Amino acid sequence: MAEAAQSLKPPEPAGQPILQLRNVDRIFDSFAAVDRITLDIYEREFFTIVGPSGSGKTTMVRMLVGMDKPTNGDILLRGERINDVPANRRPTCMVFQSLALFPHRTVGQNIEFPLKMRGVDAATRRKRALELLDQLRLPQSYYGKMVTQCSGGERQRVALARALAFDPEILFFDEPLSALDYRLRKLLEKELKDIHRETGKTFVYITHSLEEAMVMSDRIGVMNRGRFVQIGTPREIYGSPHSRFVSEFMGEVNVIEVRGEAGAVVDAAGTRFATPVVAADFDTGTLVVRPEDVRFVGAGESADNRLTGVIYNEYLLGSRVQYQVRVGEGQTFLVEKLRDQMPPGGPGSAVTIGWDARDSMVFPASRLQQ
Amino acid sequence: MSRASDFAAEAPAPLRAIRAPSRLASLGRWFAEPGVVAAAPLALLMLGGFLGPLLLVVVFAFMPGGTFSILQVPTLANFVEIVANSYYLSFLASLWLAALTVVICLVVCYPVAFAMVRVFGRHGSILALLITAPLFVADNLRLMGWVLFLVKGGVVSGSLQTWFGIEVDSMLYTSGATLFGLVYIYLPFMLFPIIMGISMVPEQMREAAFDLGATRFQVLREVDVPLAMPGILIGSLMTFILAAGSLTEARTLGGNAVTMIAMDIQKEFGFAQNWPKGSALAVLMILLAGALAVTALKRIDLDLIFGRK
Structure with missing residues (x-):
């Protein structure tokens, strides 16, 4: 021993x-x-x-x-x-x-x-x-x-x-x-x-x-x-x-219902998402993004995927802060940041959030049947 | 007169006036508390119906023999006579038969209780019902039933003779028949506490012992029995005390084969009309049972059994 x-x-x-x-x-x-x-x-x-x-x-x-x-x-x-x-x-x-x-x-x-x-x-x-x-x-x-x-x-x-x-x-x-x-x-x-x-x-x-x-x-x-x-x-x-x-089991994640159309991943409203998937072809599926992979995009900064919304809630998790961002009718997005990466304003302020293509996890529904 | 009492005497009248009734008032408030009110009927019943007669018996035990008055000069004569004469034999007989009853009931009840808790599952309650059902018939009647079984030419000896040609004498009126009666009557008092004790043993604890390499017997010795001990002790205590103070079993099935202490006590109160001696015997029996109960209950956590902890 x-x-x-x-x-x-x-x-x-x-x-x-x-x-x-x-x-x-x-x-x-x-x-x-x-x-x-x-x-x-x-x-x-x-x-x-x-x-x-x-x-x-x-x-x-x-x-x-x-x-x-x-x-x-x-x-x-x-x-x-x-x-x-x-x-x-x-x-x-x-x-x-x-x-x-x-x-x-x-x-x-x-x-x-x-x-x-x-x-x-x-x-x-x-x-x-x-x-x-x-x-x-x-x-x-x-x-x-x-x-x-x-x-x-x-x-x-x-x-x-x-x-x-x-x-x-x-x-x-x-x-x-x-x-x-x-x-x-x-x-x-x-x-x-x-x-x-x-x-x-x-x-x-x-x-x-x-x-x-x-x-x-x-x-x-x-x-x-x-x-x-x-x-x-x-x-x-x-x-x-x-x-x-498996992706949801680790903790809270952002889920978007999507479909594969002509090789691209799009949601019901037709918004295209940048993903690592090359040739997407499925009727229904989900796109999952972890809150820690989403960031606030400032003016002049770029991100593969961008959404605009309003900060609705702020949750302090200790070393990290989680934001609930309203991005559309009834749809919210979770963004998790370290304390020193606070967004420009508190709840109520309009923000642009974004994430990189490699952080988009796409699961066609056929693989959900497992 | 000390200065302090002078002071008290000079205290303004209204102050004293408030003080005196306040004590009465607090006593009154205590009587009005819901707990006290709710306990009062039972407390009165126990005082009048249990503690009173018990006190009377204790007082009578110290009265000279043959008297029916409790106003005589107290004496220890009854106890001296009990020790000097052969009364200790019926004490011993009672204790011995009660001890045997406990041992037999334990051996019979543990496996049954274990099966009812661990093996039969839902069907256990059917067995419990079957065991409880005879309790709806009075003890005396059930014992008379056994007389028909055990008497010469009765169900047992008659069947043995008719079918196998075996000649059996009456099994009735022996110490064996008494013991049988005691086991038969007091079995439920052992069984149900043991069932409670066994169901208090968490199944995972048994599995853990097994998993750690214990054999079935080791699990029984190290986990099952020690953890069911409160139930086993309570069952043994109840069975012992009830059996030691029993009367009908020895009388109905035992005839005069064994004289148990309860028979002696009854004889003194009834046939001999010697209340003080009967009381002295009863006091000794109560002391013995009380000592046993206190010793056993000290080792048991009743709160734990009733799930209050």
């Missing part, structure tokens, strides 16, 4: 897949919660499955840890089929959304639980528990404290320590941070990434927040309706989403 902590380079995910899914289905009555998924998760990778509630991500992770079985398909751990291996005989373990700490036990007893189940003697257990308290930045005096007396963030760390005491080959997380407040969540996200680096283990993380996924992951799989709609690095997911669904 000491050497791992000193290494400044994050561990490279190895080329060897540790966990493989082959056409995995999970069908409840006639509804496929998980629908023919094939996926490889690599050794030492931080893989995040992200999707809205009901997308099948929890069903999927329950199959991966052994609390549920696939209806069809195979789950392979290092090449061996583990469909029918129960959770307590798999070398994997999970941090639950509720954490599921044992309320009648102390912090130390909770952490030692997996070792006790394995028949490890008390002295060795205690030594390991104290090591883990150190590793998770918890004071050693917490060993004898009841879990019920710990704060939310401390419980989080105890749950992680307990899972690490198990020494799993893959560590699963089912939205463990969702119940915490924003600041603590941000802190723990970064700590979790550090711990992933120090332990060099494979982490599989479930969340409904793409923002959370972006911070921590090596790779992200975006799920919707039981399928992966896109799998890629955080950079790929943010920079080149494959669908409107």
Whole structure:
């Protein structure tokens, strides 16, 4: 562990897949919660499955840890089929959304639980528990404290320590941070990434927040309706989403209904938009622009796409400011800027907004069907 | 006369006049509070119907034997006589049978309760209904039903003889029959608290233990039982106290095979017409049950059970 902590380079995910899914289905009555998924998760990778509630991500992770079985398909751990291996005989373990700490036990007893189940003697257990308290930045005096007396963030760390005491080959997380407040969540996200680096283990993380996924992951799989709609690095997911669904999942975006006409992208009013699409030919589709890609265009400045409107609302987001700009009858556009890039006037002032062709993301409707 | 009281005496009259009724007024306001008003009927009922007779029993316990007056000189003679004579035998019999009842009820109820909470799901309520249904019939009647079953030539021995030619003597009027009756009557008092206890164990906690490598037995020992303990303790306490103070089971099914403490108490009050001795026995029984209840309840967080935390 000491050497791992000193290494400044994050561990490279190895080329060897540790966990493989082959056409995995999970069908409840006639509804496929998980629908023919094939996926490889690599050794030492931080893989995040992200999707809205009901997308099948929890069903999927329950199959991966052994609390549920696939209806069809195979789950392979290092090449061996583990469909029918129960959770307590798999070398994997999970941090639950509720954490599921044992309320009648102390912090130390909770952490030692997996070792006790394995028949490890008390002295060795205690030594390991104290090591883990150190590793998770918890004071050693917490060993004898009841879990019920710990704060939310401390419980989080105890749950992680307990899972690490198990020494799993893959560590699963089912939205463990969702119940915490924003600041603590941000802190723990970064700590979790550090711990992933120090332990060099494979982490599989479930969340409904793409923002959370972006911070921590090596790779992200975006799920919707039981399928992966896109799998890629955080950079790929943010920079080149494959669908409107993925683009909208990251946060608020500007959406314009468009059609491809004679190679050009135009909206209902006939306005032409500059896009990276060369030969657009579709009946209906959407053009998506992120608020941070839109800027205020001053006199004499140019932009590939321009719209005029009136600032309607101003939202302070801390380091950034978001503007709601009315550009037409009932249509508003969001513009997000750093504080020092404030527009010429406040709400009520007329502005011209614009963005570059490369920032126009075009999704023909046929690709929405995914 | 100190200076302070001089001062008080010299205080202007109107001030004192306001002060005195203000105390009465605050007491009046307290009586008018909705909580107090709402609690009053129950408080009066408990005072008159529960605490009063209980106090009377306690006072009678210290009266000389055979008297029907509570105005005699208090004495410990009843307690001395209880210890000196063989009354402790019926105490022991009651405690022993009650303990056995608790153990048997626990062994029977835990799996049933577990199944009702974890396995049967919605159908669990049907089972609960089936278990509750007999409670609508009086204890005595149900026990008389068992007499017909267990008596010589009754349903059990008659069937065994007719079908298998096995000659069975009467199963009635044995300590075994008493124990059977106790288990039969007090089973629901164990079952429902345990159901409550088991449903308090979060499913995820069991899954987590399993996921961390625990075997089924380890999950039971480390998670299921400790976390259901409040329900188990309450069930055991109720069953024990009810069984230890029971009368009809030992009388109807047990005949004179076992003398339980309640039978002794009844005998002193009724046949022997010795209220003080009966009261002394009752006081000892109440102390024992009270001590048990306090010990057990200290370990249970009732607020947690009723979901107030």
